[in-house]
Amino acid sequence: xxxxxxxxxxxxxxxxxxxxxxxxxxxxxxxxxxxxxxxxxxxxxxxxxxxxxxxxxxxxxxxxxxxxxxxxxxxxxxxxxxxxxxxxxxxxxxxxxxxxxxxxxxxxxxxxxxxxxxxxxxxxxxxxxxxxxxxxxxxxxxxxxxxxxxxxxxxxxxxxxxxxxxxxxxxxxxxxxxxxxxxxxxxxxxxxxxxxxxxxxxxxxxxxxxxxxxxxxxxxxxxxxxxxxxxxxxxxxxxxxxxxxxxxxxxxxxxxxxxxxxxxxxxxxxxxxxxxxxxxxxxxxxxxxxxxxxxxxxxxxxxxxxxxxxxxxxxxxxxxxxxxxxxxxxxxxxxxxxxxxxx
Numbered sequence: 001x002x003x004x005x006x007x008x009x010x011x012x013x014x015x016x017x018x019x020x021x022x023x024x025x026x027x028x029x030x031x032x033x034x035x036x037x038x039x040x041x042x043x044x045x046x047x048x049x050x051x052x053x054x055x056x057x058x059x060x061x062x063x064x065x066x067x068x069x070x071x072x073x074x075x076x077x078x079x080x081x082x083x084x085x086x087x088x089x090x091x092x093x094x095x096x097x098x099x100x101x102x103x104x105x106x107x108x109x110x111x112x113x114x115x116x117x118x119x120x121x122x123x124x125x126x127x128x129x130x131x132x133x134x135x136x137x138x139x140x141x142x143x144x145x146x147x148x149x150x151x152x153x154x155x156x157x158x159x160x161x162x163x164x165x166x167x168x169x170x171x172x173x174x175x176x177x178x179x180x181x182x183x184x185x186x187x188x189x190x191x192x193x194x195x196x197x198x199x200x201x202x203x204x205x206x207x208x209x210x211x212x213x214x215x216x217x218x219x220x221x222x223x224x225x226x227x228x229x230x231x232x233x234x235x236x237x238x239x240x241x242x243x244x245x246x247x248x249x250x251x252x253x254x255x256x257x258x259x260x261x262x263x264x265x266x267x268x269x270x271x272x273x274x275x276x277x278x279x280x281x282x283x284x285x286x287x288x289x290x291x292x293x294x295x296x297x298x299x300x301x302x303x304x305x306x307x308x309x310x311x312x313x314x315x316x317x318x319x320x321x322x323x324x325x326x327x328x329x330x331x332x333x334x335x336x337x338x339x340x341x342x343x
Contacts, residue, residue, distance in 0.1 A: 001042040001061070007032040010046060010059060013106055013113075021103045022057075022115070024050025032059075040064065045116070056116035057103060065110030077105045077112050080242040084114070086219075087241040090159050097152045098237040117237040119230030122149070126226060126260075126277070131268040139273060143280040145231045150284020152236040153253055163217035163246050169207055172298065176203060179305040188312040190334050199301070202341050206294050214295035219244045224252035225259045253285060254299040258307070261336065265329040297340045304333050304340075 015027035028049040035044045042061040047054055065072045084102040091099045103113035122145060129138040177200055183191040221228070221238065222245040230237040245251075257278055264274035282290050290296050311326055318326075 001035055001037060003032055003035055003044075006035050006042065006044045006059070006061075009061065009109055009111070010044070012109060013111070017104065017106065018048050019050070021113070022048060022050070022055045023053065024048060024055055025052030026050055037063075058114050058116060060112045060114070062110045062112070072110075074105075074107045074110075077107065077110070081105050081112055083244040084241050086244060090156075094155070096148075096235055097155045098235065099241050100237070100239055117230055117232075117239065119232030119235065119237055121227060122229040122231055123226035125231060126263055130263075130273055130277075134273065139276065142277055145236075146277045146280040147284035148231070148234060148236050149229060149256070150253075150281045150286075152238065152284075154285050156252075157218070157249055160218045160249075163219065165217055167215045167217055167248050167295075169210075169215075172302065173200070173203055176200070176302055176305060179302075179309050183305070183309055183312065186309075186312060188308065189330060199305075199341065203298060203301075206298075210294045210298075214248070214250065214293060216249055217246050218249045220247045220249075220251045221245075222247065222251065222255075224255045226256070226263075248295065248299060250290075250293075250296055250299055253281070253290070254296060254303060256281065257291075258300060258303040261332075262307075262329065265332045266325075292343070297343075301337065301340050304337050308333055 010030050010032055013030065018024065018027045018030070028051060030049070031047045032044045033047060035042060037043075041063055044059045044061075046057050046059055048057055062072070062077060065074070065077075081102050081104065084100065087099045088101055091097055098117065100117055101115040103115055105112045125145065126142060129142055177196070180191065180196040180199060184193060184196055221241060222243050223240060224238070228239045230239065260274050260278055260281070261271075263269055264271035278291075279288065282288050287293075308330065311330055315326065316323065
């Protein structure tokens with residue numbers, strides 16, 4: 001969707017909506033600054049002006065609501081805002097740890113609104129500061145950022161109400177075994193029937209070693225990656241909180257650790273530097289030895305297998321550089337997988 005069309009839709013948002021959700025005084029106008037089209041939505045960065053102040057917001061238009069209204073329900077928008085509000089209320093008032101503030105929905109426009117958060121995207125910080133030959137100050141800055149992210153995760157655990165019940169270990173076994181079966185059947189490098197048995201035996205033989213504290217269930221972000229984390233000095237803000245998934249309390253930590261590991265597979269980065277960031281992350285969480293915990297290893301292996309299956313299925317696509325990179329990442333993940341199985 002182009003800028004002009006998005007601007008036309010934005011101008012249909014009632015002035016009362018802006019005035020009731022933002023501390024701007026009397027509404028004076030809204031300006032669409034940039035737009036991007038994603039798989040399921042059109043998103044614009046906008047400036048809302050009033051007699052008292054100006055505030056930056058993001059407007060999200062659900063494509064299905066516009067393009068396929070017969071198969072669309074506004075409940076999808078309301079459910080997403082409800083989940084965002086759940087997380088926002090948990091963190092509201094905390095000056096160090098935050099999440100995106102939801103600003104409601106406009107059903108007739110198929111639009112959801114959020115206030116812009118301040119900070120630099122962690123993914124970009126790592127990419128810019130850790131490539132090639134990073135200086136000590138750059139590494140130290142990133143270590144402090146990851147330590148703060150670990151503290152954010154710890155705070156989240158402290159304010160969350162646990163979900164009733166225990167982690168469904170058999171479901172994890174089924175998930176892992178399905179991916180192993182597909183990797184074997186589809187001829188993925190490094191996988192055969194013996195490898196499948198080895199990994200499943202590891203899961204079944206070590207499940208009893210998981211302490212009760214790691215078998216609890218909580219609501220998770222479920223896509224906790226460096227692209228969804230903002231760093232603003234000592235403040236950490238997490239984006240894209242439109243989900244509320246019941247899973248292990250370690251899930252978000254494991255997902256971020258796996259993403260940091262994948263960063264180290266790129267030619268411009270060294271695993272030794274990324275490992276320092278992972279250590280800072282775990283230290284901020286208060287569990288430096290978490291990487292050796294059985295549940296952490298189980299979930300990390302699940303992530304690796306899921307990623308290897310996706311990588312195998314796009315094998316041969318893209319140019320020679322992409323294929324070489326995918327092959328290198330595959331080797332690195334097999335190496336990490338062997339380490340996790342060895343303990």
